[in-house]
Amino acid sequence: MDHEKQKQKIAEAAWRVIRNEGLEQCTVRNIAKEAGLPVSSMRYYFSNQSQLFVFATKHLIDRIAQRLETIPYTGVPFNDLKLLLEQFIPLDEDRQLEVEVWHSFSAKALHDPELQPLNEEMYEDLHQIIRGALRLLTQVNLLKPDLDLDLETERLYALVDGLAIHSILLPDKFPPAKVDAILTHHLEPLFLHRDSQDNFVMEEISKALKAYRLGLLN
Amino acid sequence: MDHEKQKQKIAEAAWRVIRNEGLEQCTVRNIAKEAGLPVSSMRYYFSNQSQLFVFATKHLIDRIAQRLETIPYTGVPFNDLKLLLEQFIPLDEDRQLEVEVWHSFSAKALHDPELQPLNEEMYEDLHQIIRGALRLLTQVNLLKPDLDLDLETERLYALVDGLAIHSILLPDKFPPAKVDAILTHHLEPLFLHRDSQDNFVMEEISKALKAYRLGLLN
DNA sequence: ATTTATTTGGCACAATTGTGCTAATATTTA
């Protein structure tokens, strides 16, 4: 237990090094310094540097999954869907760290066979989360019935990741309001009669959506 | 002149190293080996490694700009717009190299003050290209008149970059037909009466679009 | 209390890194 906690602390130190100095500066010595440990103590927990990176990536996925479970849903599906999607966009420091670190890891994964499976896992998870949300909203007749779910999922997922990338590369150009406006504008045509939403029913749907998502992550 | 050609050959060798082995393996020695030169000969052209990366990035931008000028437009604006956007998506080996290298560079640029300006330049250029295309299509009454051009540009650009990223990270999941379908589905709602297009007029528009874009790049 | 196991800490080594320095060769210029 404590052992696992220490590994997580080291992984989080690795995140911060990547966030502050970039992946090429993410050396065992810099991570140890950031974690406040001697190098060899760190190597007790991770004998390979490769293991450390893999663990740090998994831990990052866990943190995102954990935040997904505590989204303060409003009960209005349209807004809740946006809330869900915005978890993957750097709208605060936590998410900014996640996206930046993920951006670095994904580039590394292209040539690191140990990271490649995690890369695919991340894609599949997010894909299923978004697809599940759209499917649920379709099942309760909130989305237009003739939507191509797979197509809309790929399109929406690409949009979200694109916005995330653009936001970390040019943070000044993407204030939260702008991101929200783009998402709103993208999602609106997917919905049926947004005005006639019954809030009580919507809460039920929101809960179902959350339950569905949890089932996907565990 | 020959001097410049040699610098370009070295820069292209750097691309290939990044493409084949990743950014962390893009060392002066590996680049020199790939270029078939001794290390010190390479250092005659680039005294700093930093200069090499900056030049390699600029050269990459140049190559993309050059390809944009030779797009085999069909004369049908809807298809030509797709053709334009698809230049930024890894649908062949050339574009795959470009996106992969750019992906690595952009991650590095977050912590490399020398690369940061190029990063912004790349974003601005693509943004203006896409915005210019949408604006032109609006001016000739092919797009719906009430579109928010800035919003649609950011949305479309994010979609394109998201598709590009997803395509390089999971190439098997994004065959060209799928990318095309997503783009088609995204662009269709932006257009007015796609059926009633007069091909002669369209060719003129296509030429104008090309001229406009050239003006932006030079 | 003594023996285990767990964790922390220090040091060293081989490999690789970017880069500086100088000589040799080829090319151009006068």
Next chain:
DNA sequence: TAAATATTAGCACAATTGTGCCAAATAAAT
């Protein structure tokens, strides 16, 4: 042809890299 310049080539050095090895300290267990 002679001189100057441009280019190629080789070597070395200090710094940094991941990692192996072993001792000290702490905690747990018998």
